[in-house]
Amino acid sequence: MFVFICSILCYIFRYYDQIHAIEYKLPITENQIRIYFKWQDALVGGGSLFGSKQKTNGSWKLAYEKACVLFNIGHAYSELALAQNLSIDDQMKTATRYFQLASGAFSFLKDYVNANSLSDLSVDFEPAVLACISWLMLAQAAELIYLKSATFKGNQIEILIIMNIEEKKTL
């Protein structure tokens, strides 16, 4: 599972690099190079209690494709963090790092979506949703640090000091 996600992430990064390179070189818009990028939402919007369906949205903009790929990079990082075995110290540290990376990806995506006004296209790209996911990932990283420091034979104040140092590192 871990190797599978890693190999996919490697390809996603290469693809993201390529999109980034051609973004300002090829005019992929509705009027010039016509490519319709279609994606299914990750999150369900609408607020129906009995399971509304995931919507499919599309756009002619390359920026939409780039944002979706970035969303999937964040997804892959969070899956990698879950794939770690938390009883091993090193892997716990890696999981913390992956959660922080996922948080960073979503936080960057929020700015990117705002700059390209993509937030109307999909419920995943609402700035509030992206901010929420970003903080959730950071909170999970902080929780891992707490879990680790809570196993030390120390009092609560020492744990708080460690948490404070780690928080300053991430922000």
Next chain:
Amino acid sequence: MSINPNQFLAVPAKKPFDVNISTPIKNFIKATFGDKEDYSASVDGFNSLRAEALLRSNYKDDCSKLLR
């Protein structure tokens, strides 16, 4: 998804649909710059990179459905 005793959460993925990106790009380059140089292999490579990067993750979901 792996079962995690500490119940951490992962973000779900967005699912892409297959799209042919090579033909429109080739047409544009041909119309703008002519076809003196052979660039089609690179554009096809870009197209297959998209399939490899994005559509293979769908394959994982299909497998889990089959196993269920």
